[in-house]
Ligand code: SF4
Ligand code: SF4
C-alpha cells in the first residue's frame with residue numbers, strides 16, 4: 001500500500017502554567033466571529049477553561065467531536081490532590097453541558113486549529129497565551145494511503161439503498177457509468 005506524508009498538528013497543554021486569564025477564549029471567539037473581531041463572546045470559543053479557583057484548578061480544554069448522547073458511566077480524576085469533575089477533561093460537544101455549543105443556534109463547536117487562515121504560523125489561542133500554557137507542534141508522519149475497503153463500500157451502498165431504494169441507486173450507477 002502506498003505511503004503518503006501527512007502533517008500532524010497538536011497543542012500540548014501545560015495546565016500547571018495556566019492562570020485562568022481566559023485570553024484564549026476571548027481571541028478564539030472574536031477571531032471566528034463574522035465579520036472577524038465583530039464580537040467577543042467566550043461562549044462561542046472552541047477552547048474553554050475549566051476554572052475552579054477554590055480548588056486551584058485552571059484546565060484548558062479544546063472542543064472536539066459532537067456526541068448525540070451523554071456517557072452512561074463517567075470517570076473522576078484526582079491529580080496532585082486536586083479532584084476534577086467527571087466531565088472536566090472531555091472534549092465532546094455533548095448535550096449534558098453548555099460548553100462547545102454555539103449559544104444562539106445550539107450547533108456544536110469544534111476546534112479547527114485556525115485552519116481557515118493557512119498563513120498563521122500558530123493558532124490564535126497559542127499566540128495569545130502569554131503564560132505559555134499552550135504549546136503548538138507540527139510533525140510529519142508517513143501514513144498508509146486510505147483505500148476504501150470492500151466492507152466499507154458495502155456498508156455505504158447498504159445505507160444508500162435503505163435511504164433511496166434499490167432502483168434509484170441502480171439508475172444512478174447506470175447514469176454515472178455512461179461515457
Ligand atoms: Fe490559561 Fe493561557 Fe488560556 Fe490564559 S490564555 S486561560 S493562561 S491557557
Ligand atoms: Fe461523557 Fe463528555 Fe458528555 Fe461528560 S461531557 S457526559 S464525559 S461525553
Ligand code: SF4
Nearest residue numbers: 028111113114123125
Ligand atoms: Fe480556537 Fe484556533 Fe485555538 Fe482552536 S486553535 S481553540 S479554533 S483559536
